[in-house]
Amino acid sequence: MIAAADVTPTWYLLLAAALFAIGCTGVLVRRNPLVMFMCIELMLNAVNLSFVAFSRTYLDIKGQTTVFFVLVVAAAEVVVGLGIVVAILRRRPSANADDIAELKG
Amino acid sequence: MIEVIVFIAASLMVIGGALGVVLRSNPVHAALSLVLTLFGVAVHFVSMEAHFLAAVQVIVYAGAIVVLFLFVIMLLGVDKVEDLRTEPMMRQRYLGPLVGVGVLGLVGTAVIVARGRTIVQSVEGLDTVGHDANVKQLARSLFSDYVFAFELTSVLLVIAVVGTVLLARRPNKGLQAAREKAGVNA
Amino acid sequence: MHLLLSPMQQTDKLISPSVNWGSLTPLLVLLGAGLVLLVGAALSARGWAKGLYATLTAAAAVAAGVLQFVLWNSTVHHGPKSLVGEALVVDGPSLFIGISICAALLLAALVTDDYLRREDIDSPEVYGLYLMAALGGLVMAASNDLIVLFLGLEVLSIALYVLAASHRKRIESQEAGLKYFILGGFSSAFFLYGVALVYGATGTTRLRGPESIKTALALTVETDKHRALLVVGVALLLVGLAFKVAAVPFHSWTPDVYQGAPTPVTGFMASAAKAAAFGALLRSVVLSMPELRDDWRPAIWVLAILTLVIGSTLAVVQTNVKRMLAYSSISHAGFILVGIEAAAHGGESGDRGIASVLFYVLTYAVLVSGTFAVSTLVGRSGDGAHGLDSYRGLGRQRPVLALALAVFLLAQAGVPLTSGFVAKFSVITAAADASSYAIAIIAMLAAVIGAFLYLRIIVSMFLEDGDAEGERVSIPFGTGAAIGISVAFTLVVGFFPGWLLELARDAATRLY
Incomplete structure (x- = not known):
């Protein structure tokens, strides 16, 4: 039944909604900031997928141009976010024996 | 037919990778799952004839952003990164799946309702003829509008x-x- | 830019939009000052003379503000216009909010200079980031395209993430930066998804003018197919912006971030970022989607009421003054949302609502900058003394400073003869004019509850004795000037509000 259908933009939009929902859930349930950044990237990717799908629907290039901007923003965000993480971890006492003893590997 | 197979395969990559990011506890595994998702999205871009974006997706996202993630994880040490915890939204943790399902439900319904609609405003149209049509169009849009x-x-x-x-x-x-x-x- | 484009124009018939450089000058001044500062600081081996960075920043803020006044005059004579291919607009609300942001930048630069000296941090980058953040805010308030708005939002937000984390010696500052970053990125993603769905429903991201969302809505709003997509898109836009303005239930980041960030940065966040975010809310939803107002006005209504009630009540139970001020800023966001709700009614009362929002944003920006300037001084070196007990006996130790803080707090509480009273009054009357009586009454009750908080700080300053051995609060020149300007503005507008109200009303009607 699926094979009989054409791949319409709606399929991509539903996939994007699912991807956004997974990313959104991830930001809310995970506690590791790096993984939270990754989940934000998932959300942005879902947005990109939607933009390109809509660009298909309208036969309009603007949606694709927007994705270009989102990519730049994502890159800038990641750079700053990772900068903050590095700054925090460098400030913490590096030889934190208690923590290391508790780690499971 | 081939389109459908490509769609399903790439979607499995996207969703599988996304679930991997959320569920894998090791940040390195999460980052590698992210690569899977990003490649899946790039495949979708190709099948929607957004060739330039597909290339940029692989180069910038998979090539630069994920490498940056891995670089930071390696620089700081996996143990230390796992030790890092933050709780920006206290007491809202249990809301996570709820919010996710809510967003999916809302957007999904809206998308299905809006299915197969007509184009409302006149637009120039996507030019897919020629080997660099997509790039040209993108560049023109970027430097004019x-x-x-x-x-x-x-x-x-x-x-x-x-x-x-x-x-x-x-x-x-x-x-x-x-x-x-x-x-x-x- | 022209040099780059013209050869292409000849070969490929690229139609580049004409650039009205004159109207872009406020943005160019901020950008230019930021770049000069960063490059100059990087090239000079030993750094510039102390205070020069702040002077340059303050001068740029003043220049950008004055240029916006000039643009205001030309708007009055020639009408509002759009710039760079409809990407930006120059009209009443954009200039009014732009001037508020420039005022916030000026005050923040004055306070930050002394702060950085006290904390012994030498960072020209901080000023560069302030300038760029203000640029982003100006773009947000003036954008006529959701993509431009989003980029302005990111310019502002990313600069603020770094600024919040910029105190290298305090781990709280960096953790605040991290929290702000994660929630900011999260909310940006929501906003962007909203942009995508609105684009999907209308085929454009332009807000007003020809071939824009506004005209598309006028054409297609009757088809239910688009409506669902559009409504969900607008809801996501609102979620994203509600995070930025710290409306309940999207406020949970505010107390932690306000407490952890360096105090002058907190002041800048509470003034400039809030002004810009309300400008964006006004522009993206209120002014561009009037046809859809029956769908989004109830959401604003709920946000306004929750924000008023929860912001005011939770503020009372805090013991850290920065957290108190964070909750108070949440409740102020609630008051501004009351104005937005009135603006949503459209027509005559809608214009009054817009005017009240503009007035509130400007007076609150100055007020909160002054409050955090005092709080910066009381925080003493290390920026840690923000408990209520640090304020004990301030009235005896530093009567002038305590008096200034008392003026700010009374104004925030909405006591007559201060700018805060006029702002609250105009918002509530705008709501009553638009026959939103329920919200007007709740706003008044919230003002009364909120007053307890401010009185608590005042009581502890004047009526309680402080510990004698505490470090004496010093008042350096720059911060003193910032506090002086804020007090003067608060009282002048409190006594003679007519001219500013008139200006705000005028601005609200001069729309692109």
Whole structure:
């Protein structure tokens, strides 16, 4: 039944909604900031997928141009976010024996 | 037919990778799952004839952003990164799946309701003829309609660079030493 | 830019939009000052003379503000216009909010200079980021395209993430930066998804003018197919912006971030970022989607009421003054949302609502900058003394400073003869004019509850004795000037509000 259908933009939009929902859930349930950044990237990717799908629907290039901007923003965000993480971890006492003893590997 | 198979295969990559990011406890595994998702999205871009974006997706996202993630994880050590915890939204953790399902339900319904609609405003149309049509069109849009936005991204990148310098720089030892010396002399 | 484009124009017939450089000058001044500062600081081995960075920043803020006044005059004579291919607009609300942001930048630069000296941090980058953040705010308030708005939002937000984390010696500052970053990125993603769905429903991201969302809505709003997509898109836009303005239930980041960030940065966040975010809310939803107002006005209504009630009540139970001020800023966001709700009614009362929002944003920006300037001084070196007990006996130790803080707090509480009273009054009357009586009454009750908080700080300053051995609060020149300007503005507008109200009303009607 699926094979009989054409791949319409709606399929991509539903996939994007699912991807956004997974990313959104991830930001809310995970506690590791790096993984939270990754989940934000998932959300942005879902947005990109939607933009390109809509660009298909309208036969309009603007949606694709927007994705270009989102990519730049994502890159800038990641750079700053990772900068903050590095700054925090460098400030913490590096030889934190208690923590290391508790780690499971 | 082939389109459907490609769609399903790429979608499995996207969703599988996304679930991997959320569910894998090791940040390195999460980052590698992210690569899977990003490649899946790039495949979708190709099948929607957004060739330039597909290339950029692989180069910038998979090539630069994920590598940056892995680089930071390796730099700081996996153990240390796993030790890092933050709780920006206290007491809202249990809301996570609920919010996710809510967003999916809302957007999904809206998308299905809006299915197969007609085009409302006249637009120039996507040109897919010629080997670099997509790039040309994108460039034209970027430098005409969106030229201000394009210039604004340069400010964004300046901020990213300056911000990282500010965050990652150690206190200026040379300057402090010079100041102390001046203080002693005075 | 022209040099780059013209050869292409000849070969490929690229039609580049004409650039009206004159109207872009406020943005160019901020950008230019930021770049000069960063490059100059990087090239000079020993750094510039102390205070020069702040002077340059303050001068740029003043220049950008004055240029916007000049643009205001030309708007009055020649009418509002759009710039760079409809990417930006120059009209009443954009200039009014732009001037508020420039005022916030000026005050923040004055306070930050002394702060950085006290904390012994030498960072020209901080000023560069302030300038760029203000640029982003100006773009947000003036954008006529959701993509431009989003980029302005990111310019502002990313600069603020770094600024919040910029105090290298305090781990709280960096953790605040991290929290702000994660929630900011999260909310940006929501906003962007909203942009995508609105684009999907209308085929454009332009807000007003020809071939824009506004005209598309006028054409297609009757088809239910688009409506669902559009409504969900607008809901996501609202979620994203509600995070930025710290409306309940999207406020949970505010107290932690306000507490952890360096105090002058907190002041800048509470003034400039809030002004810009309300400008964006006004521009993206209120002014561009009037046809859809029956769908989004109830959401604003709920946000306004929750924000008023929860912001005011939770503020009372805090013991850290920065957290108190964070909750108070949440409740102020609630008051501004009351104005937005009135603006949503459209027509005559809608214009009054817009005017009240503009007035509130400007007076609150100055007020909160002044409050955090005092709080910066009381925080003493290390920026840690923000408990209520640090304020004990301030009235005896530093009577002038305590008096200034008392003026700010009374104004925030909405006591007559201060700018805060006029702002609250105009918002509530705008709501009553638009026959939103329920919200007007709740706003008044919230003002009364909120007053307890401010009185608590005042009581502890004047009526309680402080510990004698505490470090004496010093008042350096720059911060003193910032506090002086804020007090003068608060009282002048409190006594003679007519001219500013008139200006705000005028601005609200001069729309692109």
